[in-house]
Amino acid sequence: MSYLSELRAVVGPRPLFSVGASSVVQDETGRVLLQRRGDDGLWGLPGGGLEPGETFEEAARRELNEETGLDTPLAFWQALSGAHLYHRYPNGDQVYFVGGLCRGRLSAASLEHAVPDDDGETLALGWFGLNGLPTISANVNKQTLSLLRAEVGLPPLPLEPSPLPPVGEHMRELRALVGPRPLFAPGANVLLRDGEGRVLLVRQAHNGLWALPGGSMELGETFEQVARRELKEEAGVRVDELRPLRLYIGPQYRFTYPHGDVVDNVSQLFEAQFLGGELKLQAGEVTEAAWFAPADLPPEHGLSGPLIRANLSDWA
Template sequence: MSILELRKVWGNRPLVAAAIGVLLQDETGRVLLQRRGDDGLWGEPGGALEPGEDFLTGARRELLEETGLVCPDLALLPLPDGLQSGPELFHLYPNGHEIYIVGMRASGTLPASALEHAQPDDSGETLELRWFALDELPPLSNNANRQSLNVLRSRAGLPPLPLEPVPPAPPVGNYLMDLRKLVGPRPLFAPGANVLVTDEQNRLLLLRHGGTGKWTVPGGSLEPGESFEDCARRELFEETGLRAETLEPLQMFAGPRYRFTYPHGDVVDNVSVLYRAQGISGELTPQDGEVLEVGWFGADELPDDEELSGRLIQDNLRVWKGGQSP
């Protein structure tokens, strides 16, 4: 379901918005910003993903809608610079809607002259487009834009822009289940994180999930105000009793390939960051009810694809196998 559809049943309360930001620079390093129609402030082109959409497709669509431009070399920024999530990415719209932005950033280059051919759509989202030097930025709309521009400023050797204060994040609850009570089984974005945990023999920890009966890795959906990494840490501890000293982001998984239908009919569009855990501590304690069984598997001992909990987990394991020494 789209954000606008969810608002009809959720009201103004915070939603987690899977979104993409687009950072375009010209030949002198200036960044393209739009003056927004809702608050009159400036920000990068971008917006929420459509159901079933991947981030790069969303980036191209949002760029075309908000500027009328096409960028041939547009690509997702590598992790971790490409990720956006966390409590500081709270945004209150002028109409009272509250969101936490999670997702990715894309970047590309266009000549300064491309702006002469810009044609934003007639939605009113874009009031003006202009190139800005990274050390001469206008008033920005929210922290998502400040963080994105800080990625570029860091690369240019400039100090970071300070972030605006935000309200405390809500306590961890069951955000996705609460939405389900209002929308039924219709597709919902499920931003979250999964974790690869290995033992001294370089065997991978898998869990048999109580809801599907299939094998999966530790992980789950994030709560409003949570970062991808915080979600990974919380889910790892809840499902296994283990803690990780460090979590290395490996890859983002999103798009139509990762739509998943649960046995009871609920549909989710997974938007999931895969982490590699290092420095594991604690005693392996499977979560009652949610985890039916645990197992340690070598690269040549993994369950068959049909025994795994969907394409997301299948591809998570392929990333792990691809990183093993021959």
């Protein structure tokens, strides 16, 4: 049983994050490989949900092989998130996609050797020009194809309207239903730098360790919205520009909280410039804040988990 199926058995059709990967494969003329889906009969990119321990590239290549019988190296391109990526499946299950797009190439002739799955998930496969697309399923596919269309000067595809995201603390509410089991936790951290090139760290109340300002995504948020919200909540800071640096995903970024909850982080790291002003720390969550130069960072055992250690190691 897949990660998402296990959750569905407990929580039913309520909205969940679907952390997944899409295979954006083009041929030598720029046509894109699409599959006709078995659930709604419409067309989309090969892809599917991640299993714990997978990267976007690994999941995209696995799904491409499972759904088409084809294989090619795939490289991470970019991530998608946001309220417009809401989707309701024909069976009533609701998701907010957090997608990793991975690109690759195949020759047009390779489709002759495709072997679509026999479980009804793939009804047909085909190459399509970006100016002659069939009816596309789900906003996540439409946005992905719009990114490709923009590269050749074509307008974006219109998106289906999405409902307002639910209000609440998604992870806390989900934990009450599923317990401490590993959960994908999309989110963001921020390297906030001052005029001297130092970075802001905050000491977390729950473990006494140092971390970058950041946290988990709520349903419907983008990675950038998470970063801005967490900066404001934890340190009372607003910034003009957030520059994405790197997305961290994989088994090495799993984190276990002191109370036993386990998360597999899917985290976008941003960089921002501190514009001055007084820091206002979040009571009950943050006990202290300080600026650190690269050579003066806290020791590894004083940092909150493998994700923060990797963020700061890459920066330093």
